[in-house]
Amino acid sequence: MGPFHLPWLTFGALIVIAGSIILAIAWSIWGFKNGEDQ
Amino acid sequence: MSETAIYVLVLSLYMLMLVAIGIVSSRRMRSSEDFYVGSRNVGPWVTALSYVAAYFSSVVIIGGGGFGYRFGLATFWVAAINVLVGCTLAWIVLGKRVRQFSSRLGTMTVPGFLAERFRAPEARIIAAWVIALLLVIYNVSILKGMGHAFEGLMGMPYELGVLISCVIIVLYVSLGGYIAVVWTGFFQAWIMAIGLVLLAFAALHAVGGFSAIAEKLAVVDPGLVNTPGSWGWAGLISFALITSFGVWGMPQMLARFVSVRSTSVLRVGTVVVTVGGAMAILPYICGAVARIMYPDLASPDLAIPTLTKNILPAWGAAIFLAGVVSAGMSSFASIQITASSAVVRDFMVKGLGRSLSEKQTIRYSRIAAAAIGLVSLAIALRPPALVLVLMAFSSATIASTCLWPILFGLYWKRTTRWGVLASMVCGLTTTLGWMGIGSPFGVHGFIPGLLVSLLAIVSVSLMTKRMPEDHLAKVWGQK
Numbered sequence: 424m425g426p427f428h429l430p431w432l433t434f435g436a437l438i439v440i441a442g443s444i445i446l447a448i449a450w451s452i453w454g455f456k457n458g459e460d461q
Numbered sequence: 462m463s464e465t466a467i468y469v470l471v472l473s474l475y476m477l478m479l480v481a482i483g484i485v486s487s488r489r490m491r492s493s494e495d496f497y498v499g500s501r502n503v504g505p506w507v508t509a510l511s512y513v514a515a516y517f518s519s520v521v522i523i524g525g526g527g528f529g530y531r532f533g534l535a536t537f538w539v540a541a542i543n544v545l546v547g548c549t550l551a552w553i554v555l556g557k558r559v560r561q562f563s564s565r566l567g568t569m570t571v572p573g574f575l576a577e578r579f580r581a582p583e584a585r586i587i588a589a590w591v592i593a594l595l596l597v598i599y600n601v602s603i604l605k606g607m608g609h610a611f612e613g614l615m616g617m618p619y620e621l622g623v624l625i626s627c628v629i630i631v632l633y634v635s636l637g638g639y640i641a642v643v644w645t646g647f648f649q650a651w652i653m654a655i656g657l658v659l660l661a662f663a664a665l666h667a668v669g670g671f672s673a674i675a676e677k678l679a680v681v682d683p684g685l686v687n688t689p690g691s692w693g694w695a696g697l698i699s700f701a702l703i704t705s706f707g708v709w710g711m712p713q714m715l716a717r718f719v720s721v722r723s724t725s726v727l728r729v730g731t732v733v734v735t736v737g738g739a740m741a742i743l744p745y746i747c748g749a750v751a752r753i754m755y756p757d758l759a760s761p762d763l764a765i766p767t768l769t770k771n772i773l774p775a776w777g778a779a780i781f782l783a784g785v786v787s788a789g790m791s792s793f794a795s796i797q798i799t800a801s802s803a804v805v806r807d808f809m810v811k812g813l814g815r816s817l818s819e820k821q822t823i824r825y826s827r828i829a830a831a832a833i834g835l836v837s838l839a840i841a842l843r844p845p846a847l848v849l850v851l852m853a854f855s856s857a858t859i860a861s862t863c864l865w866p867i868l869f870g871l872y873w874k875r876t877t878r879w880g881v882l883a884s885m886v887c888g889l890t891t892t893l894g895w896m897g898i899g900s901p902f903g904v905h906g907f908i909p910g911l912l913v914s915l916l917a918i919v920s921v922s923l924m925t926k927r928m929p930e931d932h933l934a935k936v937w938g939q940k
Binding site: 436 | 538541544
């Protein structure tokens with residue numbers, strides 16, 4: 424059983440949402456450092 | 462103040478704001494580019510939040526609550542895939558290239574992009590027809606959702622709810638075009654978020670906190686806590702795929718990328734759209750709470766209206782209703798402007814070769830937007846049986862027709878005109894044909910449509926002559 428009394432597989436959905444936010448921030452920072460505006 | 466007076470006050474203020482945005486936007490209207498893509502000068506917050514607002518319609522809020530009620534916490538995965546694929550990856554994979562390619566090719570619409578990218582005027586006609594016809598049908602389902610929201614939450618007759626919603630949208634879209642659509646979408650996303658957060662907080666308080674949901678839901682039925690639970694993998698995966706990957710082929714969503722000021726807008730926008738999109742989980746949480754509190758409702762779709770009426774004060778319920786109506790209006794308005802562009806720019810101007818001045822194009826676009834809204838209204842008041850069937854497939858059919866041609870057009874130079882035409886025809890006919898034979902094995906028509914159109918675009922492209930190198934160099938910005 425994972426956090427909040429959720430089965431791990433169900434809790435995985437919350438991890439995916441958090442992971443998406445981290446991915447978006449990382450991509451954004453990478454873009455500001457390396458990208459060029461068009 | 463009576464409950465009805467609070468509803469009327471909140472909704473009147475909200476609708477006045479929408480019309481005011483429409484009027485202000487209309488004063489900035491100079492060209493057809495202003496009407497369709499806001500002069501390609503829209504910033505990150507407005508673009509991202511209007512994308513979220515267009516993505517999640519009232520059907521998603523009320524229907525999502527119904528799914529949460531019926532299938533429990535496995536529905537969190539639908540929200541998760543919507544956020545990852547429908548928001549974050551859509552912006553990362555499609556955003557920059559759609560902006561760059563549409564700018565280099567001088568196009569504003571999906572049919573225009575397909576025609577110019579593949580030098581295929583036929584693709585423009587097929588896409589314009591599919592988009593104009595099926596988006597109107599899709600709009601009917603959104604109007605129906607809004608009518609039922611007014612009916613369920615406020616007790617207003619269905620027809621009156623549909624009529625008020627449609628008239629207001631037609632007014633601000635026809636007046637203000639795309640700028641009005643994105644700015645109203647921006648505010649509507651905030652109203653949706655406030656409404657959903659209010660309801661979710663009240664629901665969590667009523668049930669004893671987030672941890673208590675799984676505990677209490679397991680008592681009702683352990684299958685409501687597990688993944689995939691009573692839904693099963695096939696149902697869960699196909700629903701999550703349709704509502705997330707399907708968005709990649711929806712022209713009203715791609716219009717957001719065409720309209721951004723520069724590609725740097727996409728960097729901030731991707732973070733905003735991901736955080737904003739995360740609110741997709743809230744209707745499912747509320748639906749699950751409704752299952753704990755009211756396990757014997759006559760229909761799962763009553764979950765959200767019942768919860769709202771019982772746990773929110775009148776002003777909170779009025780704000781939530783404004784949020785639900787916002788969700789529907791923003792999706793409807795985005796579709797209206799896209800369908801209008803398909804009719805005027807792609808069909809009248811490019812397809813029939815009619816020469817229109819900028820003023821005439823704006824005038825015809827306004828008329829087309831109003832006509833599309835009114836046709837949707839007429840059908841939504843008394844939808845015939847065929848329309849009800851087509852509704853379930855309209856968005857999936859558009860996506861299975863346009864998704865691969867767009868994606869391959871952005872990433873695979875070897876894609877050819879004939880490959881794209883084969884893909885569009887195969888995607889369209891397979892999805893409709895699958896529906897016609899009753900969706901065998903319980904598989905949604907989107908899945909076979911997508912597979913057959915993928916096979917068609919790859920195989921036919923490899924068998925036919927490559928696009929000229931100078932054209933590809935121009936599209937990829939290499940000269």
